[in-house]
Structures are given as C-alpha cells and as structure tokens.
Amino acid sequence: MQTINEYMAADHARCDQLYADAEAELLSGSFEKGREKMLAFEAGMRRHFEMEEAILFPAFEEATGMTQGPTMVMRAEHVQMNGILAQIQESLEIDDPDTTLGAGETLLMLIQQHNMKEEGMLYPMVDQQLTAQVPDLIQKMDAIE
Amino acid sequence: MRSSGLSLDQAPPEDIPFRFFLTAPVFGLLAGSLILYRGVLVFSSSWHFETIALTHLITLGWVMMIMMGAFYQLVPVLAGGQVPWIALSRVVHFFMIIGILALAGGLLLISPLLFPVAIAALLLAFTVFLTQLLTALFRVKANRPVVVAMRISLISLALAVSLGVLEIGAITGLWPPLIERSIVKNLHVTLALSGGIGGLIIGVGFHIIPMFYLSSPFPEKRAIWILRAGMFSLAAVSVMLLNSAGSVLLFTAMLPGVTASIIFTLTVWQMLLKRKRKVVDATLRFWQIGLLAFPLSLLCLSVHLFWPDERLTFAFGLLFLMGFAATITNGMLYKIVPFLIWFHRFSTLVGKVKVPLLKEILPAKRTSGQLLQAALAMLTLLPGALLQIDWLVRAGAIFWLTSSGWLVLNLIFAFRQKPVTND
Numbered sequence: 001m002q003t004i005n006e007y008m009a010a011d012h013a014r015c016d017q018l019y020a021d022a023e024a025e026l027l028s029g030s031f032e033k034g035r036e037k038m039l040a041f042e043a044g045m046r047r048h049f050e051m052e053e054a055i056l057f058p059a060f061e062e063a064t065g066m067t068q069g070p071t072m073v074m075r076a077e078h079v080q081m082n083g084i085l086a087q088i089q090e091s092l093e094i095d096d097p098d099t100t101l102g103a104g105e106t107l108l109m110l111i112q113q114h115n116m117k118e119e120g121m122l123y124p125m126v127d128q129q130l131t132a133q134v135p136d137l138i139q140k141m142d143a144i145e
Numbered sequence: 146m147r148s149s150g151l152s153l154d155q156a157p158p159e160d161i162p163f164r165f166f167l168t169a170p171v172f173g174l175l176a177g178s179l180i181l182y183r184g185v186l187v188f189s190s191s192w193h194f195e196t197i198a199l200t201h202l203i204t205l206g207w208v209m210m211i212m213m214g215a216f217y218q219l220v221p222v223l224a225g226g227q228v229p230w231i232a233l234s235r236v237v238h239f240f241m242i243i244g245i246l247a248l249a250g251g252l253l254l255i256s257p258l259l260f261p262v263a264i265a266a267l268l269l270a271f272t273v274f275l276t277q278l279l280t281a282l283f284r285v286k287a288n289r290p291v292v293v294a295m296r297i298s299l300i301s302l303a304l305a306v307s308l309g310v311l312e313i314g315a316i317t318g319l320w321p322p323l324i325e326r327s328i329v330k331n332l333h334v335t336l337a338l339s340g341g342i343g344g345l346i347i348g349v350g351f352h353i354i355p356m357f358y359l360s361s362p363f364p365e366k367r368a369i370w371i372l373r374a375g376m377f378s379l380a381a382v383s384v385m386l387l388n389s390a391g392s393v394l395l396f397t398a399m400l401p402g403v404t405a406s407i408i409f410t411l412t413v414w415q416m417l418l419k420r421k422r423k424v425v426d427a428t429l430r431f432w433q434i435g436l437l438a439f440p441l442s443l444l445c446l447s448v449h450l451f452w453p454d455e456r457l458t459f460a461f462g463l464l465f466l467m468g469f470a471a472t473i474t475n476g477m478l479y480k481i482v483p484f485l486i487w488f489h490r491f492s493t494l495v496g497k498v499k500v501p502l503l504k505e506i507l508p509a510k511r512t513s514g515q516l517l518q519a520a521l522a523m524l525t526l527l528p529g530a531l532l533q534i535d536w537l538v539r540a541g542a543i544f545w546l547t548s549s550g551w552l553v554l555n556l557i558f559a560f561r562q563k564p565v566t567n568d
C-alpha cells in the first residue's frame with residue numbers, strides 16, 4: 001500500500017521536474033516555451049497546495065487536534081511561496097526572464113527546505129496517526145484537477 | 146515542549162549560525178598570513194609547532210567554525226530535533242575564538258602561559274557544543290542515515306578533542322605523556338578528519354545534493370552501507386594504531402572506509418552530472434573541486450603508508466583540509482547564507498513589499514570570483530609543498546588570502562541586506 005509520504009514525495013518530485021524543465025528552456029533562451037513550462041509548474045504547485053490545504057491538513061488537524069502545530073507552519077510557508085509565484089507570473093507577463101529565473105531560484109530553495117520538513121516529519125506523522133484513512137485520502141487528492 | 150520533533154519552526158536565531166560562518170574566513174586570513182610569512186618552512190615537518198598552529202587555524206578556525214554553525218542550523222531541518230539551550234551557542238563561539246587564538250598563539254610564540262587558557266577554552270566550547278548536539282540527536286528517534294552520520298561525527302570529535310587536549314598538555318609539559326606521542330597524534334588525526342569532518346560532510350551530502358541541485362536521491366541502502374564501512378574502518382584503524390600495527394595491517398583496516406569514501410564520491414558525482422537543474426553555479430564547482438580532492442587525498446595517505454615521505458603528508462593535509470573540507474564548507478555557505486537571510490528577514494514580507502531575490506542578496510559575480518582564487522590557491526600550494534618551492538607556496542598564500550578576504554566581504558555584503566522600512 002502506498003503511504004502518504006511516498007505519494008506526496010512523488011508529487012514533490014514531479015513539481016521539481018516541471019521547474020527544472022522550465023528553467024532549462026528559459027536558460028536556453030526560448031522564452032515562449034519557457035513561459036509555457038513555467039505556467040505548468042505553477043499549476044502543479046497550486047494543485048499540490050490544494051491537495052494539502054483542502055484534504056491532507058484538515059484530516060491531520062481533525063485527527064490530532066493540532067491546529068496550531070506543524071500544519072500551521074506549513075500553511076504559512078505556502079503563503080510565502082504563493083507570493084513568489086505571483087512574482088514569477090508578473091515577470092512572465094512583462095517578458096523579464098532574468099527576474100523569472102531569479103524568483104524561481106528563490107522559490108526553489110524555499111520549496112526544498114519546506115519539502116524536507118514535510119517528508120521528514122509531517123507526512124510520516126500522518127502515515128502513523130491516520131493509517132486507516134490513507135487510501136481514502138490519496139483517492140481524494142487524486143481527484144483534484 | 147511536550148513532544149519534541151513536532152514543531153516545524155525550530156530554526157535558531159539568525160545571529161547564531163552567522164557568527165560562526167563569518168569567523169571562519171577570518172581564521173582563513175590568519176592561516177594565509179602564517180603561510181605567507183613562513184613560506185615553505187610550514188611544510189617542512191608536521192611536528193613543528195608552526196605547522197600544528199597552521200593546521201588548527203584551518204581545522205578549528207575554518208572547518209569547525211562552519212561545521213558548528215551548520216550543525217546548529219541543519220539539525221532541526223535534517224534531523225527534526227530541537228537543539229537545547231540554544232543561547233549558549235554564543236558562548237561556544239566566544240570560547241572557540243579564545244581557545245583557537247590561545248592554542249595557535251601559544252604554539253607560535255612558544256608561550257607556556259597560553260596553553261592552559263587554550264585547553265580550558267576549547268574544552269568548555271566543545272563540551273557545551275557536544276552536549277547540545279548529542280542531546281538533540283539522541284532525542285530524535287529516526288535513524289535516517291544523516292542522523293547516524295551526525296552522531297558518528299560528534300562522537301569522533303569528542304574523542305579527537307580529548308586526545309588533542311591530552312597531547313597538547315603532554316607536549317608542553319603540563320602533564321606527563323600517557324602513551325607515545327605518535328600514537329596519540331595518529332589517533333587524534335584519524336578521528337578528527339575521517340570521523341569528525343568526513344562523517345558530517347558525507348551525511349549532509351546525502352541530503353543536500355538532491356535538495357540543492359535537484360538530483361535523484363542518494364540510494365538509502367548505499368548510504369547505510371557507506372556509514373557501516375566507515376565506522377568499521379574507524380574502529381579497526383584505531384585498534385591498529387593503539388597496537389602500533391604495521392603498514393599492511395593499517396592499510397587493510399583502512400580499506401573498507403576508503404572504498405566507501407570512493408563510492409560516496411562517485412555516487413555524488415554521478416548525481417551531480419545527472420541533476421535535473423542544468424544551471425551551473427559556484428557552489429556546484431566548490432562541490433566538484435572537493436569531490437576531486439577527497440579521493441586524491443586518500444590516495445596520498447595510502448601511498449604514504451608504504452612510502453613514508455613527509456611531503457605526502459602535506460599533500461594529504463592540503464588536499465583534505467583545504468581542497469575538500471574548506472572548499473565544500475565554503476560552497477555550502479553560499480547556498481545557506483543567502484537563504485537564511487532571505488528566510489529570517491524577508492520571507493514574512495513577501496507580497497507586502499518588494500523583497501530581494503537570492504541572487505540579489507549574493508550576486509553570482511561575487512561568488513565565482515572567490516571560487517577562482519580558492520582554486521588557484523590549491524593549484525599553487527599543492528605543487529609548492531610537494532616540490533618544496535618557496536615562492537610557489539608564498540604565491541599560494543596570496544591566493545588563499547585573497548580568497549578568504551573575498552569570502553569575508555561576500556558574507557558581509559549578504560549580511561547587510563535588510564528590509565527597507567518605509568511603509
């Protein structure tokens with residue numbers, strides 16, 4: 001049976017790949033393709049946030065009663081990441097690949113340390129505390145567009 | 146409070162890692178000045194007081210400084226444990242500086258009064274540091290490879306420091322020697338370098354490489370195998386040294402650890418080559434230089450066992466300490482420092498005011514320039530020490546001084562970035 005940690009880590013890796021592809025396009029100078037891929041990355045990120053904020057975090061908070069704990073910190077970091085995503089979008093609109101890349105790099109560092117904490121602590125806790133609900137949670141997250 | 150490991154927001158106050166990080170290249174400047182002043186003489190015998198002083202300006206002054214700052218910063222993220230009594234870290238930093246200056250000063254000026262100061266200060270600093278970190282790491286239940294590697298590193302350091310203190314007391318006549326000087330020295334060096342420094346760099350490398358360069362993860366089974374082989378060799382070599390074993394036995398004891406180190410190097414190299422992100426930045430080059438110097442240093446060490454020419458010891462020391470340890474820690478600063486500044490000072494302002502990007506906190510031009518100086522220092526010091534050419538050694542010292550000074554300036558540049566308060 002797939003664990004939450006495996007399932008979510010795979011989605012992290014998928015978003016990483018989307019970012020790397022977009023960055024490679026922008027670096028090679030093809031701005032149009034880069035923009036397209038960057039938008040795909042953005043969509044991937046937003047979907048991941050929604051999986052967590054609409055399904056995973058509430059389930060965890062309900063089961064453990066911890067609303068001011070780890071999920072609160074993770075939500076706050078999502079807000080920060082959304083802020084930089086907005087900056088990326090803006091730079092894409094005004095055709096400013098340098099800023100896109102710089103903001104992307106900043107975002108990536110934030111994402112990586114965020115993921116490290118989720119994969120090292122939060123997801124294992126979910127797997128442990130909500131074992132019985134895992135298949136159902138995965139199914140619900142899979143259904144998100 | 147109730148359950149450690151649950152809170153995800155346990156980063157230490159920013160001044161704690163920063164004070165350690167900024168001190169490192171300042172000791173780099175002292176080390177470079179010593180090489181420039183004495184030239185090839187510092188590479189004439191590893192028993193010279195000057196050489197021991199130089200070694201510790203680099204090992205304690207540079208490498209340990211960054212390692213300590215990194216431990217305080219990374220343990221909460223990588224291991225998920227809270228470091229207790231975090232404010233005491235400032236005391237650790239203060240006594241490290243006093244201790245290193247007294248140790249190097251005592252050795253250089255042959256000033257007996259300084260040794261008790263050095264011993265007291267270093268023992269105090271390391272005791273507090275090791276107690277904090279071992280408490281944090283043994284509270285964590287997870288036995289992830291990085292946690293195991295960090296424990297190996299800390300325990301090796303505890304033993305190495307005890308032996309170092311024993312030795313300095315014996316050499317300076319504070320107390321009679323317990324065992325033969327060369328045995329203590331070899332044990333001290335083995336534990337400090339392979340366990341202490343090697344353990345931490347390898348353990349952190351398991352995670353940092355995939356995280357910073359978007360590579361595939363380090364295979365977990367292989368990581369565990371590497372750590373086991375390393376531990377085995379560390380123990381076996383220690384036993385051999387205590388029994389004054391011959392070269393063949395020593396080499397046999399070393400072999401699993403050397404093999405594991407090479408496997409680590411090849412794996413990381415491969416991960417870097419196949420990384421998803423194609424950008425090349427200075428930190429990547431720092432890692433690559435370090436990964437080249439590491440196996441080369443082990444080669445020098447192995448050859449030295451059968452062909453005991455002192456120059457090979459210097460080649461080993463230079464490759465391991467400057468080429469591997471100082472280089473990789475240098476590169477890591479360039480990843481960690483801009484991010485910490487951003488995280489502590491700007492992350493909560495995102496969307497409210499315009500915040501700088503990482504590349505604005507520390508521009509690439511600044512880091513690649515320093516990288517070049519560091520590489521040139523290695524390329525001149527190494528042949529200078531091997532062929533015993535004085536002017537080459539002094540030229541290397543100048544590159545090294547430039548590199549250290551540049552790193553100081555780069556770090557200060559980054560620390561100066563503050564939010565503009567005109568809301």
Ligand code: HEM
Nearest residue numbers: 191192196197200204267306309310312313326330334337
């Ligand atoms: C903190 C207390 C320490 C003290 C008091 C100390 C003391 C000493 C002494 C007295 C020697 C010379 C041995 C001899 O010639 O008989 C020595 C050698 C050495 N130590 Fe330390 N040490 C300390 C920590 C460390 C650490 C943490 C490292 C590395 C991470 C280290 C690395 C080395 C190396 C590489 C040598 C051999 C270099 C040479 O002989 O020139 N030491 N140490």
